[in-house]
Amino acid sequence: MxxxxxxxxxxxxxxxxxxxxxxxxxxxxxxxxxxxxxxxxxxxxxxxxxxxxxxxxxxxxxxDHLHTRNPERAAGTNAWSVDRRGRRRPALGFLDQPGGPAAVLRxxxxxxxxxxxxxxxxxxxxxxxxxxxxxxxxxxxxxxxxxxxxxxxxxxxxxxxxxxxxxxxxxxxxxxxxxLTTWNAMICAFQLKEQAPTYEASDSIIIARAKRAVWVFGLADHAPTALLTYRTTDIQEQFSGSRLERLRAVFSGMDDPTVRHVLDSLEEAPDHVFDSVHxxxxxxxxxxxxxxxxxxxxxxxxxxxxxxxxxxxxxxxxxxxxxxxxxxxxxxxxxxxxxxxxxxxxxxxxxxLKQQMFVPSSRRAEALRSVLVGLARRVRGRQSATESGGPQDVALSGTLR
Ligand SMILES: Cc1cc2nc3c(=O)[nH]c(=O)nc-3n(C[C@H](O)[C@H](O)[C@H](O)COP(=O)(O)OP(=O)(O)OC[C@H]3O[C@@H](n4cnc5c(N)ncnc54)[C@H](O)[C@@H]3O)c2cc1C
CATH class of the missing domain: 3.50.50.60 (FAD/NAD(P)-binding domain)
Incomplete structure (x- = not known):
């Protein structure tokens, strides 16, 4: 043959x-x-x-057919983290990682x-x-x-x-x-109809607390997508009852306008992924x-x-x-x-390790994450100041634009 x-x-x-x-x-x-x-x-x-x-x-x-959506701004200027007191700080977002990932939708x-x-x-x-x-x-x-x-x-x-x-x-x-290995964690991902109030359209927002986190991924020419992720030891239970009610319960007490916006948007989203992590x-x-x-x-x-x-x-x-x-x-x-x-x-x-960056396992891990991201951001800031072009340029260079 x-x-x-x-x-x-x-x-x-x-x-x-x-x-x-x-x-x-x-x-x-x-x-x-x-x-x-x-x-x-x-x-x-x-x-x-x-x-x-x-x-x-x-x-x-x-x-040549692959459409990418990186917001055209310097690293560290379009990602924000929000602390427990609701204060917004410039952060390193997903796209600021080494390797300069290209932003796309699946x-x-x-x-x-x-x-x-x-x-x-x-x-x-x-x-x-x-x-x-x-x-x-x-x-x-x-x-x-x-x-x-x-x-x-x-x-x-x-x-x-x-x-x-x-x-x-x-x-x-x-x-x-x-x-399948079980990671005692859940995710819900979907497209937002519009950006969270008071942020620019292509901003990314990170609200990472112990055991639960909300991420908004800003894109250049598309409404952002949202990711809700939380840790739980009772995976089976997460699939019973209304997903929205469950997510509202899990994220209750995170009194932040972005969290409210994301949860409200889920109600209207035409589709979403809700699944356990393995x-x-x-x-x-x-x-x-x-x-x-x-x-x-x-x-x-x-x-x-x-x-x-x-x-x-x-x-x-x-x-x-x-x-x-x-x-x-x-x-x-x-x-x-x-x-x-x-x-x-x-x-x-x-x-x-990356899971800890997405959703810290404890208050201590949350604090450590915050320190590490702050340090990385300062290092990245110094690198950007001394190098010509920042990591964002790296993300957009090469064959893909
Ligand atoms: C919220 C979220 C964020 C992510 N972020 C990133 C990221 O930033 N970077 C990254 O690289 N990856 C990311 N991923 C992972 C990435 O999306 C997946 O790893 C990748 O899409 C897997 O592709 P796949 O083709 O292996 O499987 P799938 O996408 O699951 O495709 C499987 C296909 O098989 C079909 N199928 C299933 N069962 C059958 C059957 N019995 N018979 C026929 N067809 C069947 C399904 O309908 C589907 O079309 C993320 C995933 C999620 C959920």
Missing amino acids: TAMQKRALVVGLGIAGMSAAIGLRRAGWTPVIVERAPERRTGGYFVGLFPEGRQAAVDLGIA GDIEAALWQSITGVEVRFATTPVAITEGPAEAQVLLEHADTGGQYRESFDLVIGADGMRSSVRRMVFGPHEDH QVRMPRWSTGRVVLVGDAAWCMNLYSGMGATSSLRGGAALGAALQEHPDDLAAALDAWEAGLRPFITKHQRAAR
């Missing part, structure tokens, strides 16, 4: 799935994507895209990928319900959500890119409990003819800020490995995992 004839089933039309499909097509494979949803989703929350993700976008040939990345998968077959409202691996092929039983109709199809490779609660992972590698830990991301990529394989969670970046990189690298080993699938998957694993491990570990 020639490389041209090899077919891969990609499960999931997210960043990882589309990146893998483009990577595979470049390697001479024919990818077929199945997506559970009836149509392609758009919009989404703020995502910071780091240099490795931007490089992967270049490698995948989607960089939908911006998916739209860029979508433009580049023209010609790839995409079947909506379709999910795999059984996967049987043989030496020469993987047999997949697919189900159409509307009709309930099922049919079997064979593929040379099945790529599970179906997110943190991957059904491919559950079917092939075992139950969720074996791979990491996916797996000793191996592939077996025989089935491989996982993106959140399905290594979900680092939002605190790492590297999920979209690693999904792009993982998909692009998978295609490159298959191209390098056209006649040896096992060698390709080995090489892919060996190349990617150190990057993933590093950022999975870093996420624990």
Whole structure:
């Protein structure tokens, strides 16, 4: 069989799935994507895209389609933290991190990928319900959500890119409990209709208290997005009853106009993400003819800020490995995992520390966070004064604008 004839089933039309499909097509494979949803989703929350993700976008040939939204101001002048007395101070925001992340909405990345998968077959409202691996092929039983109709199809490779609660992972590698680590934290992310009162449109606002935090991410040409995150040991309980009432209860006592604005806006938001926080830990991301990529394989969670970046990189690298080993699938998957694993491990570990920056675990951690951010901001201020161009220029330089 020639490389041209090899077919891969990609499960999931997210960043990882589309990146893998483009990577595979470049390697001479024919990818077929199945997506559970009836149509392609758009919009989404703020995502910071780091240099490795931007490089992967270049490698995948989607960089020219990728719309970025960094507010055009110097580092440290568009992010504010609000203390317990309601005082507003200049802060280092998400975009001021080393690496100068590019500000995008998740939908911006998916739209860029979508433009580049023209010609790839995409079947909506379709999910795999059984996967049987043989030496020469993987047999997949697919189900159409509307009709309930099922049919079997064979593929040379099945790529599970179906997110943190991957059904491919559950079917092939075992139950969720074996791979999902619980972080005793919740998130709610959505787009605001308008900026919080008294702030400029592209300002970012950080209100990080012990065990609960509200973040507003300002964007250049779009209303900001909001993130509510809190720590709790009773994850199950968080999914019962009204979400809005629960969030109002969790954030009660944080008497700040921005918090009120965010909670009121949630009521009117057309959609939102509300979920528990986990990491996916797996000793191996592939077996025989089935491989996982993106959140399905290594979900680092939002605190790492590297999920979209690693999904792009993982998909692009998978295609490159298959191209390098056209006649040896096992060698390709080995090489892919060996190349990617150190990057993933590093950022999975870093996420624990970053969680403290997003939502401190205690009053002491909150105070420490405040001191560290203040110090970092002063250092950054001195660097900006001595260097030509600040970190914001770094974020906007290179291939992406
Ligand atoms: C609030 C928040 C903030 C974030 N911030 C950042 C950030 O700043 N930087 C960053 O890099 N990352 C960030 N991330 C993480 C990033 O968004 C994810 O890591 C990335 O989008 C994962 O992409 P994916 O394709 O692996 O999975 P997903 O986006 O989950 O896509 C999976 C796709 O598979 C489909 N699917 C699921 N089950 C099935 C099935 N059985 N059959 C068929 N299809 C199925 C789904 O409908 C979906 O389309 C953030 C995440 C959140 C929630």
